[in-house]
Amino acid sequence: MSHLVRMSFADPSTPQKVLRDISLGVDLTTVPFIGTASDAGLAFDFTFPEPAVKDSVGPLPLALDMWSPTNAFDTSPLRQGCECYTCKNHHRAYLQHLLNAKEMLAWTLLQIHNHHVMDQFFAAARRSISDGTFSQNVDTFERTYASEFPEQTGQGPRVRGYQAKSEYGTPKRNPKVYGRLDDHAEKLMEAESGVATPDTGADGLQAHGFARKSQ
Structure with a gap:
């Protein structure tokens, strides 16, 4: 049965854990942290196995916190060299403005960017496997980037449908208006x-x- 596609329904929380699943032979996997990061106002800022230009000491962050005040007047794209729709048409200051205004467009643009980054991530992983350098590239990625995403500092998007039940007794994310x-x-x-x-x-x-x- 080795020719069959192996799919994992695990809940990887970082790209490092996705790479681990791939190294164990997983062909398809869920990536729930894309939506979680987008809701938190985080823009992915990683490439596999390492960025083209490394201009800082220590592990690089996996994502940028678009709620940070440093983005208020920053007219650069979410990630330099990114070819996604968001980065080609909008800048960091605009994204932060949308977040502060609670505009749903903010989280939509973040989703577009984050999905594009993950598409590029998986494409690079496939090339790495074909080249026979996957294990070495995984080690490089783990040395280059932080092991966890930054903490959420802003409020997520408004939850649609106040009738939705909470899970495991946890309170609803937003109170009914x-x-x-x-x-x-x-x-x-x-x-x-x-x-x-x-x-x-x-x-x-x-x-x-x-x-x-x-x-």
């Missing part, structure tokens, strides 16, 4: 309690003095 009208609804009900409405029955009309029930 319509709850702010509860006090107004109560006041309206109190006001309407003294007014006859079209669906008020005979007893109600009599109680309000509009009619008297006949025997």
